[in-house]
Amino acid sequence: xxxxxxxxxxxxxxxxxxxxxxxxxxxxxxxxxxxxxxxxxxxxxxxxxxxxxxxxxxxxxxxxxxxxxxxxxxxxxxxxxxxxxxxxxxxxxxxxxxxxxxxxxxxxxxxxxxxxxxxxxxxxxxxxxxxxxxxxxxxxxxxxxxxxxxxxxxxxxxxxxxxxxxxxxxxxxxxx
Numbered sequence: 001x002x003x004x005x006x007x008x009x010x011x012x013x014x015x016x017x018x019x020x021x022x023x024x025x026x027x028x029x030x031x032x033x034x035x036x037x038x039x040x041x042x043x044x045x046x047x048x049x050x051x052x053x054x055x056x057x058x059x060x061x062x063x064x065x066x067x068x069x070x071x072x073x074x075x076x077x078x079x080x081x082x083x084x085x086x087x088x089x090x091x092x093x094x095x096x097x098x099x100x101x102x103x104x105x106x107x108x109x110x111x112x113x114x115x116x117x118x119x120x121x122x123x124x125x126x127x128x129x130x131x132x133x134x135x136x137x138x139x140x141x142x143x144x145x146x147x148x149x150x151x152x153x154x155x156x157x158x159x160x161x162x163x164x165x166x167x168x169x170x171x172x173x174x175x176x
Contacts, residue, residue, distance in 0.1 A: 011056070013066075018050040019085060020074055046074045080124075089128045091136055099133065100140075109133055 006012065024045045053067040077085060091099075095116055102112045113130050117123045156168040 012058070013053065013055040015051060015053045018048040018072060019087070020044060020046045020048040020072075021051070023047050048073050083127060084129070089132050091128050091132060095128075096136065099136070103137070109137065 022045050049069055050072045051067070051069050052065060054063050055066045056062075057064055082088060098116060098119070099112055102115060107115070110130070113126075113133055117126055120126055153170065156166075156170075159166045160168065
């Protein structure tokens with residue numbers, strides 16, 4: 001996905017880029033001695049310029065292709081690997097609800113993944129990876145922690161409003 005142009009809260013243009021567009025940032029740690037170690041991942045960026053830009057024609061209210069560059073500078077993904085592209089890795093609301101149900105039943109994440117694989121017809125038909133499931137669980141936990149903190153602050157505010165002798169203080173750190 002590329003950039004989006006919005007005027008007056010209305011989308012008027014959208015650029016879709018190849019997933020191999022651009023180059024990865026240099027991870028030269030020789031100059032950055034004090035920084036934490038970076039994960040070693042395969043560089044999948046190749047500076048591909050393939051893209052399509054569509055724009056909304058305001059007079060006709062129709063979308064039209066403004067720019068299209070078809071040439072890729074890398075081999076295309078094979079059909080068997082297509083499901084691993086970020087654009088295709090989606091956890092559907094139905095799967096999310098199933099994971100939530102299995103999680104409340106204390107079924108391990110790997111077993112949850114196996115159950116959903118059986119439901120979808122096998123691992124070859126899965127639209128997400130085990131790491132996507134793990135990331136979803138992490139994000140859900142973060143949302144729960146944030147909500148718990150908000151509820152605690154609301155409780156303190158209620159007590160403060162009821163009693164003039166009650167005092168509390170807190171400092172926000174990060175995104176909490």
